[in-house]
Amino acid sequence: MPVNKSKAAFRTIAELAEELGVATHVLRFWETKFEQIKPMKRSGGRRYYRPDDVKLISIIKHYLYDERYTIEGVQKLFKEKGLKAIMGEEIQKDFFTEAPQNLEMDSHSREILQNIREQLENLRSELSAAVSK
Numbered sequence: 001m002p003v004n005k006s007k008a009a010f011r012t013i014a015e016l017a018e019e020l021g022v023a024t025h026v027l028r029f030w031e032t033k034f035e036q037i038k039p040m041k042r043s044g045g046r047r048y049y050r051p052d053d054v055k056l057i058s059i060i061k062h063y064l065y066d067e068r069y070t071i072e073g074v075q076k077l078f079k080e081k082g083l084k085a086i087m088g089e090e091i092q093k094d095f096f097t098e099a100p101q102n103l104e105m106d107s108h109s110r111e112i113l114q115n116i117r118e119q120l121e122n123l124r125s126e127l128s129a130a131v132s133k
Helices: 013-020 024-033 051-066 071-081 083-087 107-132
Strands: 047-049
Touching: 013 024, 013 047, 013 051, 024 051, 047 051, 051 071, 051 083, 071 083
Parallel strands: none
Antiparallel strands: none
16 A cells, blocks of 8 residues: 655655565665664654655665665765765755754853753653652
């Protein structure tokens, strides 16, 4: 049964495998070989592929199956050309996380963030305690 979702919808591994015509174990294998494939994982380890993941995996499939590249060849291509150049500019910004450059913060902002962190840690402890009851 073909996947009938919008291009912006997230896909499960089964939906993506069907859409691309590959087995689910192939997609899981590619995740181990291409660090750029990072599906969201929900409870129980269920994978959800974002539109950018779908585009990336279809590009990988194209190079492997149509262009007859090896996995190492595709990895080298990504490294040499850069993923942005291969995928285009219409990619979600979070797909290429870059470390912030010397983020400067005044003492008041630092104090606020520290307070938020402490509150989150307290909530985490409370949730852990509630779950273990």
